[in-house]
C-alpha cells in the first residue's frame with residue numbers, strides 16, 4: 350500500500366513518522382522549498398492528546414528529545430488589565446495524569462524545534478517544492494495527485510494535510526466551508542530579558558495567562574522556558590479582539606503599524622504590560638483573522654481523506670488545532686498498518702478514522718468557539734464582566750469549585766478516547 354500525504358506541517362509529518370515506523374510506504378509532498386524556510390517563531394502548547402500522539406508516532410529517542418527541548422506547560426492564571434490576579438488554575442486540575450505519565454502531560458514547545466523533530470529521519474520521504482494542484486481517482490480505485498511543476502504521484506490513499514485552505518478538502522468535500530470566527534489575534538514575541546522579568550509581575554513570567562478586560566478583547570500569554578541553557582526564553586503574548594475594534598486592514602499591517610493599533614486598544618491597561626507589548630520583537634508582530642470549520646456531515650469513505658486544519662480549523666484559543674492534527678495522525682497511523690499487512694480493507698480503516706475524527710474534531714472547534722465567546726465576554730458589557738469576576742473570586746477561594754469549573758471543562762477535550770486509553774493500560778482503570 351502506498352500513502353501520499355499532501356502537506357508537511359505538524360499533522361502530515363506526524364502521520365509520516367507513524368507510518369514509517371510501521372513500515373508503510375509513505376511520501377509527503379510539501380510546497381515549501383525546504384525545511385526551515387518558513388518563520389515559525391512562536392511556542393505551541395502541546396496538550397495530552399498531542400503528547401500521546403507524539404509518543405506513539407515518533408521513535409522513542411525523538412519523543413525523548415521532544416521532552417528534553419520542550420518547556421513546562423505551567424498553571425493557567427487570570428488577571429485583569431490592571432494586573433490584579435483573579436485566579437490560578439493548577440496544572441494538576443487541567444491535566445490530572447500529567448505528573449504520572451509524560452504522555453499525559455502538557456508542554457510549551459518551540460514550533461521550529463517541533464517541526465525539525467517531526468521531519469527528522471524523513472529525508473527520503475518528504476518532497477519539498479511540491480505544490481499540489483489537484484487529484485483524480487483512477488479506474489483501478491487508486492488516486493493520482495498532480496503538482497504545479499507537472500509531476501504526479503499515484504497512491505492507494507491520498508491524505509490532505511494541507512492546512513486551513515486545503516485544496517484536497519475543497520475537491521473532496523466542496524460543501525465544507527471555513528467561516529470567519531469573529532476574532533483577530535495579534536501575536537507578539539517578547540524576549541524574557543532580566544529587565545522584562547523585573548518589570549512584569551511574576552505571574553506573567555510563568556505558565557499561561559489570560560488578561561481579561563471589560564472590553565471586546567483579551568490578552569493570552571504563555572512562557573516558553575527552554576530547558577537548554579543556550580536557548581532564549583520568551584513570552585508569547587497574543588492580543589485577541591473583535592475585528593471591529595481593530596483597523597479593517599489589520600492582517601496587512603507591518604510590525605510598526607500593528608504596534609500602534611495594539612497600543613490604542615490597550616491604552617487603559619497597566620503601563621508595565623503596555624511597555625512589554627511595545628518592546629516585543631518587531632519582526633514577530635503578526636495579525637491573523639481566526640477561522641472555524643462549519644458543521645461536518647458524514648461522507649462515504651474513499652481513497653482520499655483529510656486531517657488537521659484541512660478538515661477542522663479553529664481559533665487557536667484553547668490551543669487545540671495542532672493537538673487535534675496530531676490526534677488525527679495518531680489515529681490514522683494506528684489504523685493503516687493493518688491495511689498494509691492485508692489484515693483489513695482500506696475503506697473500512699478510512700471510514701473508521703473519519704467517523705471518530707468527526708466526533709472529536711468538531712467538538713474541538715466548538716470548544717474553541719465557546720472559549721472565544723467566554724473570553725471576549727467583556728464585550729457584553731460591564732455586568733457580564735463583573736459577574737465573571739465574581740465567579741473567578743469564588744473559584745479562587747474554593748478549590749472544589751475551581752476543580753469542578755475548570756477540571757471538567759478543560760480536561761474534556763484532551764481526555765483520552767477509548768483507543769488512546771487502550772494504548773495506555775495504566776489509564777484504563
Ligand SMILES: Cc1cc2nc3c(=O)[nH]c(=O)nc-3n(C[C@H](O)[C@H](O)[C@H](O)COP(=O)(O)OP(=O)(O)OC[C@H]3O[C@@H](n4cnc5c(N)ncnc54)[C@H](O)[C@@H]3O)c2cc1C
Nearest residue numbers: 356358359360380394481511512657658665668670671672
Ligand atoms: C497564532 C497561533 C497560535 C497557535 N497556537 C496553537 C497551540 O498552542 N496549540 C495548538 O495545538 N495549535 C495551535 N495553533 C494551531 C496550529 O498551528 C494548527 O492547528 C496546526 O498547525 C495545524 O496543523 P496541520 O498540519 O493541519 O496544518 P499546517 O501546520 O498548516 O500544515 C499544512 C502544510 O501544508 C502545506 N501546504 C498547503 N497547501 C499545500 C499545497 N497545495 N501543496 C503542498 N503543500 C501544501 C503548507 O505549506 C504546510 O506546511 C495556533 C495557530 C495560530 C495561528
